[in-house]
Amino acid sequence: MSEQTPSATRSTSRVPTWLRVLIPSILVLGWFAAFGMGGASFGQLSDVSTNDQAQFLPASAEATEVNELQAEFRDDDLIPAVVVYAADGELTDDQVEEITAQRDAFESIAGVDAEGASPVIVSDDGEAAQVVVPVVSGEEGTEAVEELRALIADEPIDGVTAAVTGPAGFTADLSGAFAGIDGLLIAVAFAAVFVILVIVYRSPLLPVIVLFTSLTALCTSVLVVVSLAAADVLLLTGQTQGILFILVIGAATDYALLYIARYRETLATEPTKWAATWAALRGSWEPILASGGTVIAGLLILLVSELNSNKSLGPVAAIGIVCALLAALTLLPALLLWAGRVAFWPRRPRAASDDPEQVGSGARGFWGAVSRLVSRRPRWVWIVSTLLLAVMSLGLVQLKAEGVPSSEFVLGESQARDGQELLGEHFPAGSGTPAVVIGPEDDLQQMADVALGVDGIASVAVLASDSPSGQAEVTADGIQPLGPPGTPAPEPDVVDGAVLLQATLEDPADSLEAEATVEALRDALDAVSEEALVGGTTAIALDTNAAAIADRTLIIPLVLAAILLILMMLLRSILAPVLLIASVVLSFGAALGVSAVVFETVFGWDGADPSVPLFGFVFLVALGVDYNIFLMTRVREESLVHGTRPGILRGLALTAGVITSAGLVLAATFAALGVIPILFLAQIAFIVAFGVLLDTFLVRTLLVPALAYDIGPAIWWPSKLSRPHDGRHVGGHATGAGPDEAGDAAQATEGARTEATVR
Template identity: 65%
Template sequence: MPTWLRIVIPAALILVWLALFGAGGSAFGQVSAVSTNDQAQFLPAESEATRVQEIAAGFRGDEVVPAIVVVESVAHDGAASSLTDAQLEGIAAAANSLQAVDGVVADGVSPAIVSDDGQAVELFVSIDAGVKASAVVADLRADLAAAFDEPWASDLTVAVTGPAGLAADIAGAFTGIDGLLLLVALAAVFIILIVVYRSPLLPLIVLGTSMAALTVAVLVAVALAKAGVVLLTGQTQGILFILVIGAATDYSLLYIARYREALATHERKWNATWAALRGAWEPIVASGGTVVAGLLMLLVSELNSNKALGPVAAIGIVCAVLAALTLLPALMLWAGRVAFWPRRVTVRGETADEVPDAPTRGLWPAVGRLVAKRPRMVWITSTLVLGVMALGLTQLNADGVSQSEFVLGASEARDGQQVLGDHFPAGSGTPVLVVAPEARFDETADVLLAADAVIGVTVVAADAPGGSLAVTAEGVAPSAIPGAPAADPTVRDGQVLLQATLDSAGDSLEAEATVTELRASLASIDGDVLVGGTSAIALDTAAAAVHDRNLVMPLVLAVILLILIVLLRSLVAPLLLVASVVLSFGAALGVSALVFNGVLDFPGADPTVPLYGFVFLVALGVDYNIFLMTRVREEARTHGTRAGIVRGLIATGGVITSAGIVLAATFAALGVLPILFLAQIAFIVAFGVILDTVIVRSLLIPALSYDIGRTIWWPSRLARGRR
């Protein structure tokens, strides 16, 4: 190749990536504007809760998100006391001022309702669903803080809760996702690379490659979100950041290891670059393809949040692979041997066709000798250790948690929900919505009134003060306001909308159980009766998550197995690799369950936690086995299977361990965000990756493969001893 092309090609690659990096920089600031954390948008359109939400919007005339303002009187000694007339007047004035807040619908603030014990007040604020509820709640809280900064309010506490308040607290927990999270992840990777390479330049090259991949991935994801092609959520954003940084760094480490080997056998940097690419491109593309294929299996999910994560994360992995195979080689070609300074990489005198002897001193040669001497003992012991860890699965509680538990640490909405439960029906403000045919109104109302968990039923009546009328065993009660005109329940398309207030919080598991019972009872009356509302949304989301978990997991295993069969030209090795990562996942999840319950005292886990943990651990765990077994296969062609296993383990031991530590550290960075879901994913994946790199890839797979011998490659020619 002409010398000028050897200059132009890497320079052009670097310039293209720099241009993309510059174009994508502004996309980081747009992620929060196009993302949503509204749980209702995660459900499929055909779910019962979604259908009720659409019908209910027609009764109200617009879609709203309810916020509940709760005020409690607390004396200086901490005991509750009755509200005074002056305090009630001040609360009423503060409530009137909330109508002026942008995003609150016209006549969207209800009169203040005093609790039966006289110690608390609640009022309902309807927020336009078309605006950011978190921003409106922030304004409401600011206005209330200013209004209650008066002498009459010295003994009062005020909080904004309800669905809008909880959504605002969740959104607030994600505020550091594009700052703190990224900073922590990059700092962790930088420190690890400094320790591994003891070079000031190489970590900068690797992190520059990873950031370029992330920037392009964010640019594409934001453009697709704006076009309505994908749904961006806070958790998707956090996982995208971590996944791209970790994967791009892993792929970079694999290439750098090959490049360093090539520099020892090639005098010219250009020749070393091509040699490194020949050795690295297949495992990198195969590893990236495995992760992409696993992530794309999420597209068959019912939950829109799962569907969104699949393509968004897959885009990130594709960007990581492209950066590792184009930008990184160009940067390393530019830096050459200087990249490893102060260490020296000199030519050892071998030609490109000569094979250097494997090292005999150090950690990985010692591990290789152990595997070769006691293979059966090593793989049986490793399997038993993982199996014992997996026993913790019996303690896993992944049936769901209430939405108020999503945020770790302080939450005004959660505290407000507690106050509501102390003084009011816990389900006030978040009623169960029941859509029934007009002809079945009486039977539907009877079922609702007969339910033990239902403490009040109303029916929407647009002409009534407050927009609803109470329903009793005797029928629809007239308006309680003296002189108010007579009103009838609103009927739209032959349907009425009833609202049932529960004795448990709308986001609680108890409320979900009540919805399940009501659906069963009402179905016996008429199959057209639909039950929705906040509790039903949470219930349907959990049910869809369980469906997705049971469907996606087998599909991920099947597609990864097919990729491994094609890559390794074998049936035995792929089956063993897939079985090993499944065992490793079970061990990671088992230990995680014990830690969540006994150490961290988490209230439980969302049903999507095992699914996400499975997708990431199985796909990423296979990555390290791919790195190992592709090198083993390469060595086996020349030295035979058993010798090739030892040589491949020694050659890849350091780089794969470093890659595993990097990926574990990046996923652990998710723990800095006070979100229960992300904290659990962070621990499961970080711990699982360490298990994969330390036990599965270092001991279990090499020892098992050594014990089986060349049959591991059956039915390829290597299984018959042909090299």
């Protein structure tokens, strides 16, 4: 309740003055230290993050096992870069010589495996050539790709178009897309939040205090995450980094807005800033902790994920939310205690809860009109709102979340994507990115024969160090020698009785058609030997998608169960939490349905990663339920004093401003993710931003209040607050109310007694 009891006022006044100065001073100084150390840690983010998709796979995946076995055939952890050259007509001898000279120059670049580079391979039509250049994985490999690109750009060959593609090329493009996101993302997010806060509060100081609180929480979370990632406790990726920034800024600002709303009320009723601060904390800590708890619970459930990328996001983002909670409940109150009423200048803090013209159905303005609509036509309002959300959900039939080619990961310019198109025009599109088969030496020929019989396989080679190219082609007639007639066939490399085959795919290695080929290859090889395993780039994508779909099926019910339990404990009810969860799930379906239509018809994005619905669900349900928590905790508080139905209208009006502001802030911060040219993040940005606005302006404003009003006191079942009483007096005054109002009034009296007893 916003009112403070006399005993509570006396207890806060007994706190010595020196403690009132010391406690906030220590809090502010401690957070300033964390702010400074965390700010210095931003420069280390790129050193501890990775974008290597192979590291995201679970240990049980077949592609993971192949990756580990493949390392035994090579000394270094290498990934192929494919340099492709294409001419308008047939390549001339001079052009081939220049390509050969460039190929030789590649070997001097740091990070390139000089011995593993292939000779110049001319296409059957004579119009293109390719060179497969193995580079080391990680940042050194990305730099090697950039040097390869710089070399072919600085030494162009007349009449020839050149590009660097392959897995190493796509990884370099992905790293480039994430480059510089720290400053840009934070600047865009903070600019959007600052504009919204200035419009909402019309104060020059308050937005600065809120943004400093959010930035301090972000810096502290970065400090913790970088330390844990450097110690190999956490896996940090580029996309996790972007989500961490947005989540902390948005959540910390939302929690700050809720506290500020209470603080502004208490400043108008309490005699001192100290008393106002304690009263505001008592009125806001429970919903703030519950809101943060739902997000943390949803994120930590990601730890059961099979994908390491999902598993890593959980604790990283949870650390961010913990920092946001701590900053909102310690740093912000300390700063506002220092500023007092000056923080709201030039507007004067007012206690809306004591003004009948500002709350309930008698309130003026827009929210008064909404309250009157809810009270007069509750059933009509919630049925129409539900039908509207259901219609929006129909777009789910257009959702394609089975995966997208890696060539579509990066939005905008991508040399790897352009090079892949050139490669597919003149060579088997999977050239340079083969499927890798590791199996028993004795079954080499049989495995090759089976692979060549699978649709989508263009050729098969075996790793052979004796061969000039490091490999030898395997046909139905066996291993083919290279060189003049009579040249003996090279011996395949054998490690622990196993050989390594490379199957060139006819389709681009990142395509869904290539994934289908790998699936068929696995099925066919199972008949040859249970020890035959298939890996490689395409298999990694295939296993990643399969794990993501399994995660989606497992994690969504667990998140719902965890949030439901938190809501039950917070509201001391079963019915209300169930209805709140149902409303948020329906809102998520509507947001995803609309997003699916927009992705395909407006942006032209044909498909999504399987993790997109999962991440959208975790963020929207966990964050969307925050606004229901803000609303229903205040409704319950007002219901204890005024009865359920009047309490619903008062709670709606009292929380309208803060929830609307919070929703706009969170939507704006997530929309800022769209500045990063990555398909996954762009889709998450739209889904969450649109879903938050839907929760803010439809679910929380109309659906939930109208449904709760229609149900009445039973919404609190099975708590005492749900039980109607026969009394018709409140506080000794006759109500003269009708049956429903009388029940609410008597229930309020009983509820107030119960609350007082608890306290």
